[in-house]
Amino acid sequence: MIKKIFTEIQNSLLDFIYPPKCPICDAYIENRDDILCEECEEKILAVDHSPKKNDPIKEVWRITKYREGTREIIRDLKFNFNFKTLKAINKILEKAINESEQLNELLSKIDIAVAVPLYIDREKERGFNQVELIFGEFLKRQNISMERLIIRNRSTDHLYKLSPEERKTELVGAFSLVEGANEKIINKKILLLDDIFTTGTTMKECAKVFSENGVAEIYGLALASDY
Numbered sequence: 001m002i003k004k005i006f007t008e009i010q011n012s013l014l015d016f017i018y019p020p021k022c023p024i025c026d027a028y029i030e031n032r033d034d035i036l037c038e039e040c041e042e043k044i045l046a047v048d049h050s051p052k053k054n055d056p057i058k059e060v061w062r063i064t065k066y067r068e069g070t071r072e073i074i075r076d077l078k079f080n081f082n083f084k085t086l087k088a089i090n091k092i093l094e095k096a097i098n099e100s101e102q103l104n105e106l107l108s109k110i111d112i113a114v115a116v117p118l119y120i121d122r123e124k125e126r127g128f129n130q131v132e133l134i135f136g137e138f139l140k141r142q143n144i145s146m147e148r149l150i151i152r153n154r155s156t157d158h159l160y161k162l163s164p165e166e167r168k169t170e171l172v173g174a175f176s177l178v179e180g181a182n183e184k185i186i187n188k189k190i191l192l193l194d195d196i197f198t199t200g201t202t203m204k205e206c207a208k209v210f211s212e213n214g215v216a217e218i219y220g221l222a223l224a225s226d227y
């Protein structure tokens with residue numbers, strides 16, 4: 001927490017001394033309330049979805065591409081605790097929903113949104129689950145409630161170091177329903193949320209917990225995909 005406050009003070013001081021730069025292209029930003037430069041903000045959207053067959057998840061949606069700008073934003077939020085990035089993220093999400101009718105359609109049928117949970121020690125250490133921060137305000141505006149219905153049973157750190165096969169093994173049984181969630185999810189349409197969609201193993205493991213417990217449909221939404 002202290003580290004977080006300190007970093008925030010440091011960020012504001014740096015902002016004061018140096019004009020802010022766009023984290024993607026390094027251009028100076030004229031309006032201090034903006035995070036991305038106008039050009040990058042214009043280019044960053046890459047809304048797309050892939051229907052899944054034989055998968056507990058019906059469709060997985062992404063809003064941007066991780067390696068085309070979102071990486072810097074997510075890192076800034078997760079590791080530098082730069083909460084100003086949330087403003088940029090909200091703008092991006094808002095734009096996505098304004099531009100994609102299909103995304104609108106999807107959200108209109110969702111009953112409950114569930115963020116991929118962090119392991120409790122990890123969340124305590126970071127102080128927040130970035131996925132909840134990323135989508136929180138946006139979902140509120142869409143009148144979709146976000147609930148903590150699953151937990152991560154153990155630490156599954158550094159997944160990015162593992163091969164797709166190793167990830168699968170590492171994540172088997174990593175998630176389970178929280179107490180009392182059963183009644184809430186029966187016949188419901190669930191939207192799973194994550195910051196980055198890579199191999200899909202994490203989302204799939206979360207989805208399994210729901211599909212084994214009577215939900216009607218499961219969809220996925222990631223701020224960025226790594227493809």
Ligand SMILES: [Zn+2]
Pocket residue numbers: 022023024025026027036037038039040041
């Ligand atoms: Zn830029």
